[in-house]
Amino acid sequence: MGGMIQRAPEVAEAMDRGLPVVALESTIITHGMPFPQNLDTARAVEAEVRRAGAVPATIAVMGGRIRVGLPGEDLERLARSREAAKLSRADLAVCLARGGTGSTTVAATMICAARAGIAVFATGGIGGVHRGAEDTFDISADLQELAQTPVTVVAAGAKAILDLPKTLEVLETLGVPVIAFGQDAFPAFWSRDSGLGAPLRLDDPGRIAAAHLMRARLGLPGGQLVANPIPEKDEIPAARLAPLIAEAQTLARARGITGKAVTPFLLQTLHDLTEGQTLVANIALVLNNARLAAQIAAAMAAATPAA
DSSP: OOTOOOOOHHOOOOHHTTOOEEEOOSHHHTSSOOHHHHHHHHHHHHHHHHHHHHHHEEEEEETTTEESSSSSHHHHHHHHHOOEEEEOOOHHHHHHHHTEEEEOHHHHHHHHHHHHTTTEESOBBBBBBTHHHHHOBBBBBBHHHHSSSEEEEEBBBOOOOOOHHHHHHHHTTTTTEEEEEESSEEEEEEEEEEEEOOOEOOHHHHHHHHHHHHHHTTTOOOOOOOOOOOGGGGOOHHHHHHHHHHHHHHHHHHHOOOOGGGHHHHHHHHHTTTTTTHHHHHHHHHHHHHHHHHHHHHHHHHHHHHO
């Protein structure tokens, strides 16, 4: 892509050797947590991927280039940045054309990972259909990206602040496989059980890798969503969260918060209402997703003939 993608030496070597690589988003660094907690979490997630047998590739736009894998000093620079744009499909190209710096959401990370040749991506939770979307039409670009970009996304379901039934309906309409790992229930980010059943279930990373490769053989567009429940010891029960989410939604509407500002506002409000418990749970589920993503990437690499 004309030098637009810059792979870190560790990532380039792993890919050249056919070793497993896991893409990681950067929005959690710039818009999800304060410094230095964001940097500590980013380093911990990368370390978890390595412990599970894969190479981490944190993705961001820096200096007008797609950076696939960030050396320590660049990771810290991004973590300290207050100017980084929050990039999705709609504004990724504009940021690159301007020579800017931006962190990548789920949708943008999927695009960049696919262009770089990485098939597995670990995140916290995907975006989806916002509550009240029948009036606002606020639907995350993540859903359409899953329908068209061939990346397996490991997440703890969709964020609990969303309308989960409508999110699952849209994913079904778009033909996106939604695979719960190790259970029949669709998880709800901080909670293991949303009260909704998952359309599909697989309990083995190798089977998930095989399903990804089979979609490619069939010529089907898009990726698949692996809904990996937060570890039981780290979850916050959905019954406790429900009234707090409703309170945060009411506050957002009262303040006229819309668009990209909605999710960060709701997450920060819930952090405050739970005295930080949502952040602790968020870190735990991201680490858990990183482990599973590395296992899937390893199985995929083992099943893919060397070039």
